[in-house]
Amino acid sequence: MNRKNRVILHSDMNSFYASVELIDYPQYKGLPLAVGGDEENRHGIILAKTLEAKKMGVKTGEAIWEAKKKCPNLIILPPHYEKYLYYSKKAHDIYYDYTNQVEPYGMDECWLDVTGSIKLFESGEKIAEEIRNRIKKELSLTVSIGVSFNKVFAKLGSDMKKPDAVTIINKENFKNIVWPLKCEELIMVGKATKKKLNKIGIKTIGDIAKTKVNILKNILGINGVKLWKWANGIDDSEVRDYHYKSSVKTIGHGITTKSDLVNDNEVRDVFQELAQDISRKLIEYELLATGVAINVRSNLLTRKTFQKKLAYPTFSSLELTEAAMELFKQYDWNSNLRTLTIRAIDLIDDNYAFQVCMFENIKEHERNIKLENTIYSIRKKHGENCITYCNLLVNDKMPTDDREKVIMPYSYN
Ligand SMILES: [Mg+2]
Incomplete structure (x- = not known):
């Protein structure tokens, strides 16, 4: 590929969560509004805010009570992740009309490599303007788009004019602008x-x-x-091709606990913890597991391996955990446990996902998938430890140091 004359867009949906809420609550337009975790809970945090709230000093990531001190009239709405996923996907559908090289960065940002579409659309600026207009018209949301010759400057450009704007950073003007x-x-x-x-x-x-x-x-x-x-404008990193798939066939994760596991509940918590890492990798690699394998090692060092096919291809950590626990029923607790491993096996590309519609229980499966996607986006934006399942908060048997990484039988990164 000729990296010298690339045209890259970075599209950032403005105040994404808050803007989606305003579609349903138009009466709050123009007022300071934020989306935040549970207001009853003092530890609830601001996840997103409107420009009006920003002007009052409200910041993403701060506690709701702190925000309210600065802005007593702040309207706080609870998050509706399913809605955000819906609009995020709608925006992606628009992006895919211009290129299949779309790399998401969280739920509301994407890089697009539109180099191959320039002949058709004339320029990156034209494509950016068209996307900006379509998102406004078709989704009632706004985006800021940076257009540049590499990913770093494209992202910078999308931050420069907000909301509903396009910023061009090219080889001629970057020294003046950047x-x-x-x-x-x-x-x-x-x-x-x-x-x-x-x-x-x-x-x-x-x-x-x-x-x-x-x-x-x-x-x-x-x-x-x-x-x-x-x-200096030197950045060759690629926008990941939507159709690119890795050759990973299995992803596994195992640990030795700090002390012996003595019952099913403790085993479940460890599997769930491990499954979350696996789930994250599956999402990143755009893969789905069609089977699960577990490996248990007792404190007498006896080893057992069990594996099964899954009802649906999935990347949901909850479903991987359930499958692991079903397999674990075959273990008869003749001795306590020290080491557990869970592996997602028989991986397939996630564009087979639509096939799951043939199965029953699809509602619950869809809910699990959405939940996992949401957690993934939040972690990507706000850090690995910002969200977890409450049962895992008290899990004191997990080692805190570097966990043992399972060696993959196939090439992995
Ligand atoms: Mg944004």
């Missing part, structure tokens, strides 16, 4: 990195670009080199 921005605007520059950069007088992206690469390497390691390249 370089004056603060260094933390660059993807991957978090608080710690910003601090290190500021300490040696680097304030803007332009400062990063003009600093000797070795200086950055000394203070940030390999990431310093990356930042320097990105600031």
Whole structure:
């Protein structure tokens, strides 16, 4: 592929959760509104907010009570993830009209490589304008789109004008547009990195670009080199092809617990914990499991393996856990357990997913799939530990150090 003249879009749905809520609650338009976890619960957090709430200082990720201190009139609605998934999918459908290279980043952002569609549509800007208009007309939502020659600048562009806007960053203008921005605007520059950069007088992206690469390497390691390249417009990373599939055939995860597991409930919690990691990988690789295998090792070091086919292809951690527990019924507790492994086996591409409609129980299966997708999106945006199942919060038998990774029989990354 010719990476020299790529046309990449980054589309970001504006105040996504809050905007979707406003479709159903138009009476709140123009008022400060946020979507947040359970208001009864003091620990509920702000998941999204409207521009009006943002102007009052409300921040995503802060506690609801903190937000209310700054903005006493703040309207808080509980999240409706099924609605967000619905609109996210509708937006993806629009993107796929322009390219099959669509790489989601959370539920509301996507990169699109439209290089191959330029002949048909004239320019990246034309495509971006068309997408912006269609999303507004067809979904009653707005997007900000960055158009550039690489992923990093496209993402930066989508942050520059909001809402409902298109920003072009090209090889001619990037020094004028990108370089004056603060260094933390660059993807991957978090608080710690910003601090290190500021300490040696680097304030803007332009400062990063003009600093000797070795200086950055000394203070940030390999990431310093990356930042320097990105600031200079050098980023060859690809937008993942929608149809790309990995050759992974099985994904497994196992651990040795801190102390012996003595009953079914404890075993379930461990399987569920492990299944969540597997589920995340299945989603990332766009794969579904059609079977599950478990391996149990007792404290006497005897080993047993069981496996079964699943009723539906799935990536749901709940369904993987259920299947593991069904298999586990075959274990007769002659001794307590120390090591458990669960594997998703006989993996298939997830574009076979529609076949599940032939089965019964489809409602529950769909609910599980949606739940898993939602958890995945939230974790991707707000961090691995921000959401979990409540029964797992008290699981004190899981080791806290690096878990044993199961060795895959097939090439894996
Ligand atoms: Mg957004």
